[in-house]
Amino acid sequence: MSRRLLLVSNSTLYGGGYLQHCEHNISHFFGKQVKRVLFVPYALHDRDAYTKTARDKLKSLGYEVDGVHEAADPVEAVRKAEAIFIGGGNTFRLLKALYDNNLVNEIKKRVLQDGVPYMGSSAGTNVATVSINTTNDMPIVYPPSFSAIGLVPFNINPHYLDTDPNSRHMGETREQRITQYHEELNTPCVLGLREGSMLQVEGNTVTLLGTTNARLFQRGKEPSEHAPGSDLSFLLTDAQ
């Protein structure tokens, strides 16, 4: 399988600019063959402003950007795309717009069958997985399904946050929320990607990149910690 993915936890890291913390990863991932990237701004309300932000940043790395919402036919735009980048924002809004524009299966086909490189950030990382069941976002709109593009057979929790032992807030911790997910039947494993970390998938090889550990939750097992550089290829096969 020629699948190529770069799944980033967060678009902006504290103290840095938009995509600054992963710009060398982006350059390495898209490489010199890619000239134009199709950007999907559906997760934010102002699609033009969002596309400008992505365009300015990727231009500085040597890539032209087309906004999928600028195309007369978004499906045709995906069919012609050299590379796809889905940005962060609200995951429910994003997934609903992907369904409304008939892009879920089209993107899946392009990435898994044609080997088109796919980059996602935050919500764009969520929708690359099995489902959006482990997003942190507020359900501001109702998508026709929580099933997502399914480029990998596991789920991701972006912006993964450790429990703050000093907190007086009584809402569930992130770990408790993921544990609740695993109380449900037939739920895949969940990789908690802390801010600063990302996953690169090349065919059947998965590597954790960035500067922070990831925390893996498997149904009925103790969570495990994985350091940057770890080979997580087992997530593609036996970790469900």
Place this chain on the structure above:
Amino acid sequence: MSRRLLLVSNSTLYGGGYLQHCEHNISHFFGKQVKRVLFVPYALHDRDAYTKTARDKLKSLGYEVDGVHEAADPVEAVRKAEAIFIGGGNTFRLLKALYDNNLVNEIKKRVLQDGVPYMGSSAGTNVATVSINTTNDMPIVYPPSFSAIGLVPFNINPHYLDTDPNSRHMGETREQRITQYHEELNTPCVLGLREGSMLQVEGNTVTLLGTTNARLFQRGKEPSEHAPGSDLSFLLTDAQ
């Protein structure tokens, strides 16, 4: 309209026991006429354990508790209920189970037409409003709709949390999330109920109770702060 509601932000306040911070409000709300309360434990996985927790607490206040899941026919149990209490946990799981058991309309009818007192806590407060679009919970299951019981014409964000100016975490703040909700068309106002606060509704009168301010978000307006004791009855009419 004979509607009577007690909508609590959180089941447990830091440093206290289950429902301890609002026990005098509960006693005052159910009063001496109510003898038995129908408890809905659907928001947590272990319904028996959860019902025991609620039963022990309410027994100490003088009320017997029946778990709706213990009834052969949950709809019939709602039809016979003297009072209803829906507990917190995962809002998606709760709302899906309410639909699966055909209780959404039945509870609405009992509360709005028959004047059966309704108490909700956290997720149980969310499902009493227009929709669960402003829950904080992880979408671990897919309910057939985000529309909720609709006992009031506005939404609530329980466990409302102020922005922490010292945080280095880059996920959206609670206020940003609610603002994103209001970017969508035809969205009702959202009352952010901080932990420690609750809303009592008696017919067409709404009063903020508890120990913390509430923050009100109306589409296209600046948010406003309201102190305990405030009359928020305008939320029932002109605040959409």
